Amino acid sequence: MADNDTTTSSPAVEIKHSRGDEAEEEEPNTPSTSDDKTTSDLKLDSLSIHDTKKLHNFLDDPQNSNIKAVAAGDTLYISAKTFDELNLSADLLKGLYVVMKFERPSKIQTISLPMILTPPYKHLIAQAHNGSGKTTCFVLGMLSRVDSKLTAPQALCICPTRELAIQVR
Numbered sequence: 158m159a160d161n162d163t164t165t166s167s168p169a170v171e172i173k174h175s176r177g178d179e180a181e182e183e184e185p186n187t188p189s190t191s192d193d194k195t196t197s198d199l200k201l202d203s204l205s206i207h208d209t210k211k212l213h214n215f216l217d218d219p220q221n222s223n224i225k226a227v228a229a230g231d232t233l234y235i236s237a238k239t240f241d242e243l244n245l246s247a248d249l250l251k252g253l254y255v256v257m258k259f260e261r262p263s264k265i266q267t268i269s270l271p272m273i274l275t276p277p278y279k280h281l282i283a284q285a286h287n288g289s290g291k292t293t294c295f296v297l298g299m300l301s302r303v304d305s306k307l308t309a310p311q312a313l314c315i316c317p318t319r320e321l322a323i324q325v326r
């Protein structure tokens with residue numbers, strides 16, 4: 158349920174799409190090769206992560222995404238079909254349209270951004286498949302609420318892996 162939905166509740170969002178889950182399933186065991194190294198062979202100091210190795214750099218927003226919004230409470234949220242509807246600052250809109258060249262919100266952004274950007278702010282858990290635009294959701298939430306004139310940490314983004322931290326930095 159995406160574009161025409163209005164809800165009257167707090168932002169508990171459940172977004173399901175099986176493709177992302179399937180892609181994360183473990184590979185079957187493969188025979189070891191001569192390139193395999195045991196942990197003791199690895200030189201930990203020489204290990205590094207190449208952020209250029211991100212798997213994709215495009216929006217994966219298929220029409221058949223199974224997105225389900227579940228909400229409770231008394232706040233009315235209306236899905237945003239455009240970024241203009243979100244009361245974002247001129248700088249953020251410029252970043253989206255001019256720098257990033259985004260034309261419109263993806264499905265996860267359509268549903269979650271009104272929840273993220275509308276006071277009173279509440280906790281939100283959102284799930285959608287890889288490459289669907291989730292990072293933009295929480296980054297816009299952060300950027301819309303920090304004071305750029307204040308040179309102090311104002312937002313904290315916690316990532317479960319170093320790879321993800323590098324991807325979103």
Ligand SMILES: Nc1ncnc2c1ncn2[C@@H]1O[C@H](COP(=O)(O)OP(=O)(O)OP(=O)(O)O)[C@@H](O)[C@H]1O
Nearest residue numbers: 214215216259261262263287288289290291292293
């Ligand atoms: N509304 C949009 N229009 C066009 N491109 C977009 C839009 N939102 C995000 N993108 C681009 O799509 C790609 C994937 O977006 P993003 O990394 O935010 O997805 P994600 O769901 O966080 O991915 P992952 O699950 O891999 O972390 C990025 O290159 C991003 O710049």
